[in-house]
Amino acid sequence: MNLLKRKKIAMIFFDRVTKIYPDRSLALDQVTFSVDRGEFLTVVGHSGAGKTTLLKMILVEERPTSGAVYLDSTDLRQLGRQYLHRLRRKIGSVFQDYRLLPNKTVFENIAFTMEAAGRADDDISSDVPYVLELVGLADKFWNFPNQLSGGEKQRVAIARAIVNQPDILIADEPTGNLDPVNTFEIVQIFRKINDLGTTVILTTHNKSVVEAVGQRVITLENGRLTRDDKNGRDAL
Amino acid sequence: MLLNFKRIVKSGFINFWRSGVVSFASVVVLTATLFVIGGLYLGQALLISSLETIKEKVDISVSFQPYATEVEVMAVKHQLELLATVKEVSYSSREDELADFKKRNQDNNLIMQSLAEVSNPLGARLNIKAVDPSHYENIVNSLKTEDVLDSTGRKLIYDINYRQVDIDRFISFVKASGRLGSAVAMALIIISIFTVFSTVSLAIHVSREEIAVMRLVGANNRYIHGPFIIEGVVAGLLSSLLAVLLLYPAVIWVREVTAVFPERLDLVGYYLNHFSTLFFLLFGAGLVLSVMASFWAARKYLKV
Numbered sequence: 001m002n003l004l005k006r007k008k009i010a011m012i013f014f015d016r017v018t019k020i021y022p023d024r025s026l027a028l029d030q031v032t033f034s035v036d037r038g039e040f041l042t043v044v045g046h047s048g049a050g051k052t053t054l055l056k057m058i059l060v061e062e063r064p065t066s067g068a069v070y071l072d073s074t075d076l077r078q079l080g081r082q083y084l085h086r087l088r089r090k091i092g093s094v095f096q097d098y099r100l101l102p103n104k105t106v107f108e109n110i111a112f113t114m115e116a117a118g119r120a121d122d123d124i125s126s127d128v129p130y131v132l133e134l135v136g137l138a139d140k141f142w143n144f145p146n147q148l149s150g151g152e153k154q155r156v157a158i159a160r161a162i163v164n165q166p167d168i169l170i171a172d173e174p175t176g177n178l179d180p181v182n183t184f185e186i187v188q189i190f191r192k193i194n195d196l197g198t199t200v201i202l203t204t205h206n207k208s209v210v211e212a213v214g215q216r217v218i219t220l221e222n223g224r225l226t227r228d229d230k231n232g233r234d235a236l
Numbered sequence: 237m238l239l240n241f242k243r244i245v246k247s248g249f250i251n252f253w254r255s256g257v258v259s260f261a262s263v264v265v266l267t268a269t270l271f272v273i274g275g276l277y278l279g280q281a282l283l284i285s286s287l288e289t290i291k292e293k294v295d296i297s298v299s300f301q302p303y304a305t306e307v308e309v310m311a312v313k314h315q316l317e318l319l320a321t322v323k324e325v326s327y328s329s330r331e332d333e334l335a336d337f338k339k340r341n342q343d344n345n346l347i348m349q350s351l352a353e354v355s356n357p358l359g360a361r362l363n364i365k366a367v368d369p370s371h372y373e374n375i376v377n378s379l380k381t382e383d384v385l386d387s388t389g390r391k392l393i394y395d396i397n398y399r400q401v402d403i404d405r406f407i408s409f410v411k412a413s414g415r416l417g418s419a420v421a422m423a424l425i426i427i428s429i430f431t432v433f434s435t436v437s438l439a440i441h442v443s444r445e446e447i448a449v450m451r452l453v454g455a456n457n458r459y460i461h462g463p464f465i466i467e468g469v470v471a472g473l474l475s476s477l478l479a480v481l482l483l484y485p486a487v488i489w490v491r492e493v494t495a496v497f498p499e500r501l502d503l504v505g506y507y508l509n510h511f512s513t514l515f516f517l518l519f520g521a522g523l524v525l526s527v528m529a530s531f532w533a534a535r536k537y538l539k540v
Contacts, residue, residue, distance in 0.1 A: 099448075103446070115459075
């Protein structure tokens with residue numbers, strides 16, 4: 001299938017993306033790949049391989065030095081800063097360091113995402129308990145992040161990421177700070193979300209995560225895409 | 237729109253409360269700044285009042301010869317009152333002058349004995365107040381140049397007493413002190429404004445990670461910015477109230493310290509009468525300062 005056709009049907013399309021940071025470090029080097037709607041993609045690679053930069057390109061936290069990133073055929077290079085919040089409402093993000101709002105309770109952290117999207121109070125009252133139940137934290141409504149364990153914080157972050165029913169869920173090393181039991185449970189939550197139709201892109205360097213997901217895996221090495229395996233079990 | 241506004245206001249109040257130490261630090265610094273601004277406002281009032289008092293006290297004292305009759309002196313008084321530059325002329329008779337002189341020198345036996353031996357050596361007196369202090373010199377000059385004579389051609393005026401130089405010097409001194417005070421106060425205000433900006437910036441710098449997260453979960457700039465502005469409004473309101481209340485013991489202290497001055501402004505009364513003006517002045521200043529600082533500082537971190 002040629003690149004032009006691929007760009008038109010893929011949900012996300014990286015077209016020869018290169019990213020060089022101001023300190024001249026090369027994070028991505030001519031990376032080309034696409035992600036289809038409903039796909040579960042795992043990105044693997046060592047620290048510094050360019051995994052986080054790749055996700056930042058989708059969130060437009062960073063912009064390519066050359067090449068282009070397309071989301072639903074929209075060239076993200078052309079997207080003005082004033083429209084970024086609309087794009088980001090379509091994407092749920094989960095980070096290794098959770099990035100919860102420390103001065104807000106669990107409920108408020110999740111509600112904030114809905115409020116920012118202009119959702120009604122009634123929706124917030126019904127949806128927040130629902131997603132918290134989905135991630136197994138129905139009893140932690142009024143706790144602050146510093147009163148939660150790492151696994152619990154990550155579940156809150158996932159609940160926050162999915163509450164607006166985004167088209168895409170991106171997760172940057174979401175199990176990096178978790179023990180094996182929590183890691184397994186978090187991966188199961190991601191699989192459940194993917195089963196419900198959300199496109200999931202997850203970065204990791206944990207072999208057990210790749211095996212537990214068991215789907216497509218791309219491998220980055222020093223910013224270059226070196227492998228693209230349909231079956232992730234063989235990737236690491 | 238209204239829903240967002242309600243959420244922003246609520247969030248601002250909650251953030252202010254939960255930020256604890258950071259909010260406290262902002263309020264302390266802002267209160268100190270507003271206290272200086274309030275002090276400057278009251279200081280200006282004190283200065284203006286002192287100048288008015290001094291101006292009130294200035295007059296020209298015209299002493300007449302002992303042989304000048306009341307009719308002659310009253311004629312001069314009438315002539316002076318016709319001048320547009322003259323506000324008021326008061327008359328003191330020879331007898332009044334003598335009584336006053338005796339009173340002032342009652343402890344001086346030599347003077348009292350000498351007075352007993354002669355008839356009243358003093359002449360009548362006219363005290364002239366001008367419409368404006370700048371008119372005094374002209375009035376004095378006209379009295380000096382136009383000879384005021386009686387029917388036999390004798391000079392009626394014995395002396396014209398007007399301590400222009402001393403008074404000018406004193407007014408200049410008060411004005412210079414005022415200017416110096418204003419300069420010091422302005423310097424203090426500028427330093428305080430920088431301190432407020434630094435404190436608020438620091439408070440927002442602490443929240444930079446939060447701001448980045450809010451951006452990443454799809455909040456627009458207005459929604460992120462709003463609560464910081466509300467926090468600024470709350471800090472401004474609290475600080476202005478605190479500063480106005482703290483000024484009360486300060487004005488009482490100034491009243492105690494200046495109790496030795498015979499003519500002084502009732503600063504406590506002035507403070508109480510102008511309480512609302514002072515509060516709104518400080519509230520306005522606090523609001524502008526804290527909101528501008530919040531706006532400026534938060535903007536820096538909204539570029540993610």
